[in-house]
Amino acid sequence: MATTRKLKLFNDPIYGFIRIPSTDLFQLIAHPYFQRLRRISQMGLSYLVFPGAHHTRFHHALGRMHLMQQAIQLLRYKEVEITEEEANGLLIAILLHDIGHGPFSHAMEHSLVDGINHEHISLLFMQSLNQQFNGSLTSAIEIFKGTYPKKFLNQLVSSQLDMDRLDYLKRDSFYTGVAEGNINSERLITMLNVVDGQLVIEEKGIYSVEKFLIARRFMYWQVYLHKTGIVAEQLLIRVLKRARELAAQDVIIEGSDALLFFLKNTVKKDDFTQDILLKFSALDDIDILSALKKWQHHDDFIVSNLSSMILHRKLLEVKIKKKPIEPQKIAKQLRECALMYNLTEEEASYFVFTGTIENTAYNKDEENINILLGNTKIIDVAKASDHLNLKALSKTVTKYYICYPKKSVS
Incomplete structure (x- = not known):
């Protein structure tokens, strides 16, 4: 009797069924290093403000891997060359992007280890897993570090418009109930393209980028910096x-x-x-x-x-x-x-x-979000936009706080 391969699926409240495309990826998800993310809150102690915000780093990692699958499919449709090895490297890199987070995510970034950020610990985990999985993570590590020759692959993993941000804004908006953070991630992915090795957004996607940046600003003031x-x-x-x-x-x-x-x-x-x-x-x-x-x-x-x-x-x-x-x-x-x-x-x-x-919704001093005008001209989104607020979003707003005991306890 012929045997059939069983699809590995996760049912996600945001995207529906998320498919795990390979046995190697499923084995990484099954590894204790990754399963630990089930026990790490995505939003630290934000559930003390938003009772629904009990989702985990595990949810988020699967979500951004799902979006990366969509991005790979879309770019290939637009005849951007992404080999099978590169596609696998992209999926592994985005899946393990935050595996180095400690308890309560950003809340304890430097409390348990001295001057070591979670990105560095993520890299250490990836290098350890690469040894355990016979070097199959080598391309993923190069993409994660930004040393892979095709720059746009790293931009899909870590930039101002990457699959990580596209998932966490939509996911955190859903679990907190803050509707202002809800973005159209599928629309943004549909507008992706690559020109001269750089990730760009096609001109007709500019308004989706504007909404994304405004949503990010709202989420920081209303949620992350509550x-x-x-x-x-x-x-x-x-x-x-x-x-x-x-x-x-x-x-x-x-x-x-x-x-x-x-x-x-x-x-x-x-x-x-x-x-x-x-x-x-x-x-x-x-x-x-x-x-x-x-x-x-x-x-x-x-x-x-x-x-x-x-x-x-x-x-x-x-x-x-x-x-x-x-x-x-x-x-x-x-x-x-x-x-x-x-x-x-x-x-x-x-x-x-x-x-x-x-709060800086868009940092012009970092790697820009570039808009493709027509078929040739590339321009920074802040210059391409006719939205006056977008230039304001590029400025860092600083506020100051003081904490002290309440004089009377109810």
């Missing part, structure tokens, strides 16, 4: 900082083996061995949440209160201003906090702090 999400993430950063201080003082603090390793050791870029990568791969949101549940009962006032604030959403007051916070206001809040909790001002700084947030 003041409640900011204060929650800052509390998480500070509770880990305090836990690290306690561990350095040999104060007993509970946690998983993987979490305690990174709390008790300073791991820098040059220290990231294969053994440490394996320890990092054991970390996810569950390690942090289970630690917070234990730490809320710790004898240390700072670590217990910070943990309780996050777990029970009893967060600090946060004020956002257009100008830097006056030093006298910061000093006043520090004094009041120290008096309220019977702390030193240094200890009070865990509960009183300032920072900045920035």
